[in-house]
Amino acid sequence: MSGNISVRTRVRTLVDDERFQKIIIGVIILNAVVLGVETMVPEHLAHELALFDSLLLAVFVVELLLRLVAYGPRFFLDPWNVFDTVIVAIALVPATGPLSVLRALRILRVLRLVNSVPSMRRVVDGLINAMPGMGAVAGLLVLMMYVAVVISTNLYGEIAPEYFGDLGTSAFTLFQTMTGEAWPDIARTVMAEDPTAWVFFVVFILVMTFAVLNLFLAVVVSGMESVESLAEHEEESDAEMMTLLTSMRDDLTAVREELAAVRAERSQAPEAG
Missing domain, CATH: 1.20.120.350 (Voltage-gated potassium channels. Chain C)
Incomplete structure (x- = not known):
């Protein structure tokens, strides 16, 4: 064994x-x-x-x-x-x-x-720690996306069927808009028939891109900060434990020296007698 x-x-x-x-x-x-x-x-x-x-x-x-x-x-x-x-x-x-x-x-x-690599591991731990909050933000994103898809399909389905002809097409178009890819071309196509359409696109981008998507970053940063604080706390605990162990080792060494001195005195006492 x-x-x-x-x-x-x-x-x-x-x-x-x-x-x-x-x-x-x-x-x-x-x-x-x-x-x-x-x-x-x-x-x-x-x-x-x-x-x-x-x-x-x-x-x-x-x-x-x-x-x-x-x-x-x-x-x-x-x-x-x-x-x-x-x-x-x-x-x-x-x-x-x-x-x-x-x-x-x-x-x-x-x-x-x-x-x-510990630094990479902490980043992944932070992402995992942020998963519950990211799930809530993702749910909010899907809900607001669905509302925007239904509204855009009803408003612009007949004006630009290639972009908003049905829910699936509208969802893809709005996802493309949310990423900032070629959305001015889409907006201009719709605005050629409905000049007020810019209001919908501007509000959609402000809410989805600059608000909801940034919530993901906030949640991830919060998760990573909690992981970093936990790692720092563990390092402090390890340092305190090492200090305590060192102190105990010093105390044991002192006790051993005292016991050795007492034994030496006792062994010398009969000889003196």
């Missing part, structure tokens, strides 16, 4: 080492470059690159096995570890026959960089 614990401790020290993590980051980046180069090289070099890609995949498999040994069942309690396992598992599936589409998914291995 102690031997297993010793092996696990050594493996954990290895996988947590900063140099080991930098090596894995380098392998992930190199793998991304190889997958991109594969799309451009001649056929006679494709086999060599495929072998090199398999070698890099073997490195990923070994790294996951080492982390599994280091953390045991707790490895699967971290969603990022599960994500890494799924990505590597997809790469291990033979990309032939009906599964040939999985060959294009090999590039997903690059996403492992998110788990390997």
